[in-house]
Amino acid sequence: MSTGTRVQNSEASRSQQWEQAMSELYRSYLNYGKEALKDFDDEAVHQARVSSRKLITLLSILDPEDASSLRAVFKRSQKRLGKVRDADVLIQSFKKRRKEARLEGDKKTAKLLEAVILHQKERRKRQRGKLADELPGLLEGEPGGKWNEFVKERLPALVSDQDVNVAMRELEVAFEQQKKQCKELFKQENPASREALDELHKLRLLAKRIRYTASAASFSLDRKFHANETIYKDIQSELGEITDKRMWLEKLENIGRKELGASRNTWNSFLDKLQAELTDALRRNTVVDVPEAQSQTAAVQE
Secondary structure (H helix, E strand, C coil), X not given: CCHHHHHHHHHHHHHHHHHHHHHHHHHHHHHHHHHHHHHCCHHHHHHHHHHHHHHHHHHHHHCCCCCCCHHHHHHHHHHHHHHHHHHHHHHHHHHHHHHHHHHCCXXXXXXXXXXXHHHHHHHHHHHHHHHHHHHXXXXXXXXXXXXXXXXXXXXXXXXXXXXXXXXXXXXXHHHHHHHHHHHHHHHHCCCXXXXXXXXXXXXXXXXXXXXXXXXXXXHHCCHHHCCHHHHHHHHHHHHHHHHHHHHHHHHHHHHCHHHHCCCHHHHXXXXXXXXXXXXXXXXXXXXXXXXXXXXXXXXXXX
């Protein structure tokens, strides 16, 4: 067998691997998406969102200019699924907090938490309505045609042009640069400030991209990258705890004490507790050194 023939066979095999991996992700996205539309099962919503994120991640490597227009479709799906998923996570967490407050005999906090849960359930209902309106069109019809064209006609050439190992290394470098930027900023800013938390969120998004790349493209990655899925999953989890605390504080501040019918003392006490949890999560994180995460006043100025 000539060298040229071996190269062609190798490229054909590589293209088939990519087609299989991308097709499995796409089927997962379709199946979980359709399941999510039946009864908005929280796990189906979550898995459909994960599949769309993985597709976005791989398409950003293979088709960086989005010539196929597929990335835009998956981003819209991810956004709609994400709105519902975020509400699911908050409601589940606050139900657990409400149970704890009741066991402790803290009726006022339990009442506040009940009001937040009801408020978020109403918001989730609206987001589910938008998901039900938009997701079917994003799962079927034109996107399916674009996908088939992409896999059969565009993918082989893109696979030969792009090296996922190079992309992974670039992501690792970007992560380390963002990590360094966070460290420098934490020396100047309160780590719990909006600017500092924004930069930390960017670091989390990079960790997620690395994790999803390592997971979805493991068949094409050098051995040295095989541990990245586990490593960056742990990093994402640590930073995700910080993001959740921040998001919940911002949501409560946006809703406002009066809307939830809480007394000033109950309101301030609960927000102070959430802020303390955020500060503790910052101090405990092992990703970026935090000199001193000072608490900020989280109570809403009225």
